[in-house]
Structure formats: structure tokens, C-alpha cells
Amino acid sequence: DVVMTQSTLSLPVTLGQPASISCRSSQGLVHSDGNTYLHWFQQRPGQSPRRLIYKVSNRDSGVPDRFSGSGSGTDFTLKISRAEAEDVGVYYCMQGTHWPFTFGPGTKVDIK
Amino acid sequence: EVQLVESGGGLVQPGGSLRLSCAASGFTFSSYWMSWVRQAPGKGLEWVANIRQDGSQKYYVDSVKGRFTISRDDAKNSLFLQMNSLRVEDTAVYYCARDRLGYWGQGTLVTVSS
Numbered sequence: 001d002v003v004m005t006q007s008t009l010s011l012p013v014t015l016g017q018p019a020s021i022s023c024r025s026s027q028g029l030v031h032s033d034g035n036t037y038l039h040w041f042q043q044r045p046g047q048s049p050r051r052l053i054y055k056v057s058n059r060d061s062g063v064p065d066r067f068s069g070s071g072s073g074t075d076f077t078l079k080i081s082r083a084e085a086e087d088v089g090v091y092y093c094m095q096g097t098h099w100p101f102t103f104g105p106g107t108k109v110d111i112k
Numbered sequence: 113e114v115q116l117v118e119s120g121g122g123l124v125q126p127g128g129s130l131r132l133s134c135a136a137s138g139f140t141f142s143s144y145w146m147s148w149v150r151q152a153p154g155k156g157l158e159w160v161a162n163i164r165q166d167g168s169q170k171y172y173v174d175s176v177k178g179r180f181t182i183s184r185d186d187a188k189n190s191l192f193l194q195m196n197s198l199r200v201e202d203t204a205v206y207y208c209a210r211d212r213l214g215y216w217g218q219g220t221l222v223t224v225s226s
Contacts (some may be wrong), residue, residue, distance in 0.1 A: 001174075039212065041157070048207060048216045049157060076135075092157055096212050100173045101147075101159040104140065 002026050003096050004104035009078060012112040013083040021078045021107045023093035028073055030097070037096035040069055040078045042104075044089040052091075053078065114138040114215045116208045121220030128198050128224070134191040134208030134217060142186040146210045148193050150204035151219075160206070162194065174201075198224045 003026040013019040029036045040053040051060050053069035056076060066081040080087055088111060093104040120132040121144040122136035132148070161172045161182040170182050181194040191208055 037212065043157075043211070048218055049213075050216065051212075051214050053210060056212065090156075094157070094159075094213070099171050101162075103157045103159065106156045 001014050001100060002029075002098045004093055004095055004102050005016050006071050006091075006093060006104040006107050008107050009105060011109050012089070013080070013109055014112050015085065016082050019080040019087075019109065021091050021093075021109075023071075023076045024076070025074045025076075025095055027098070029095050035097075036072070038069075038071065039094045039096060040067075041092045041094060041103075041109050042087075043092065044086075047089075049092065061095050080091055083109075083111070114210065116210065116215060116217035118206065118208050118217045118220040119156075121206065121222045123223045123225065124198055125226050126198060126200055126224055129194070129196045130194065130198065130222060132206055132222070133192040133221060136189045136191065136210070138206075139210070141184075141189040146182075146184060146191045146211075147209045147213060148182060148191075148215065149207045149216075150202075150208070150222075152201075152204045153206075158204075163191070166202055195222070198222075198225050 005024045006048050029038050036056050041049040042052050043049040052063050068079045070077050088102045090106040090108050092106045114141045115137045117135045148160040163170050163182045183192045203224045205221050207219045208217040
């Protein structure tokens with residue numbers, strides 16, 4: 001199985017400041033169809049997960065533009081340009097290229 | 113508006129069975145892969161199973177193979193997860209999700225305990 005690693009499990013952020021979450025996969029995530037199925041999810045306390053970014057860098061509808069995704073190969077990053085109070089929660093990367101799909105352990109973001 | 117509403121969770125003894133349902137609305141259900149994802153209390157997310165649009169392909173995480181069966185009824189816009197031989201470690205909130213997890217339900221709690 002593909003192992004997804006998020007090296008930072010806890011990330012205190014300052015309101016208005018940028019934040020970055022990294023994710024690494026144990027093997028490349030380019031699918032045979034040419035797409036890279038690396039997605040990012042946000043789970044606020046007490047809520048269901050919500051997808052923020054799909055296929056590395058595509059923002060889902062309604063997601064603020066302060067969120068952006070980048071990366072290639074086995075290294076990926078989610079960036080928050082200016083952290084807001086509503087960004088508190090756990091962020092997961094997930095690969096949907098290889099069966100079984102696998103999630104990273106999550107990075108818990110809170111406010112300093 | 114896309115809506116996914118899970119039901120069927122509850123308390124069951126080890127070795128028992130449960131059938132989860134997910135009622136979908138707001139989109140053409142028959143056109144999408146569908147998935148089940150679970151989250152044990154205080155833990156991370158684990159993809160459990162998914163099913164192709166026509167039901168011809170199904171995939172499972174190793175830990176549930178042979179015990180869980182995913183199915184769908186496109187006429188009723190419904191997704192199911194039949195869970196047999198339940199174990200304590202299957203205790204989790206089970207979420208129904210569309211396609212590549214772009215939409216999620218609110219989840220249903222399954223507790224396996226004696």
C-alpha cells in the first residue's frame with residue numbers, strides 16, 4: 001500500500017500569517033491516465049471532512065483562494081496564505097491513484 | 113444541492129452484522145463512483161470500499177475484505193455497506209462519499225462492543 005506521510009502532526013499558526021503543510025507519498029502518484037490523484041481535506045472540529053484541493057492544485061468550489069496546493073512526484077504541499085480562525089482543524093492528504101486509497105495521518109492546525 | 117445521508121449505525125456485539133445505507137440526492141447517482149470512508153474515535157480517516165457506477169468493480173481495504181460488501185441501488189439512489197463478522201476495531205463513524213470524495217455525508221456511528 002502507498003504510505004502517506006505528514007511530518008508535521010501539529011501546527012500552531014498565527015492569524016493573518018502563512019502556513020504550510022507537507023505530504024509525502026511512498027511512491028509516485030501519477031495515474032496511468034496521466035492525472036495525479038493527490039487531494040487535500042479539511043476536517044473542522046465536530047464536522048465531516050471536506051475536500052479543499054483535488055488533483056494536487058485544483059481548488060474545490062467554495063474554497064477560499066487563500067488555500068493552494070502544489071507538488072509533484074512524491075512531495076506535495078498545502079498552503080494557507082493568511083490563516084483565519086475558521087481554518088482550525090485537521091488537514092489530511094490522500095492519494096487516489098493506487099488501490100487502496102490511503103490518507104496521511106493528519107496535521108492539526110490551531111491558533112497560537 | 114448534493115446531499116448524502118447515512119443511516120443504519122448502532123451498537124452491535126462482536127461477530128454481529130449491520131447494514132449501512134446512504135441516501136443520495138441532488139445529482140445523477142448512477143453516474144458516479146461511490147465510497148465508504150471510516151474514522152475511528154479520535155483517529156484519522158480510512159478509506160473502506162468503493163464501487164463503480166454500474167457496480168461492476170468493487171474495491172476494499174484489506175482489513176474488511178471477505179467481511180464487508182458494498183452495493184448500490186441506482187433506482188433508489190442508494191449506497192449500502194453490509195458489514196458481517198464485526199470486530200471491536202471496526203468501531204468508527206462511517207461516511208458515504210461521492211466519486212473522489214468531493215462530497216461527504218454526516219456519518220453514522222458504528223460501535224462494536226460486548
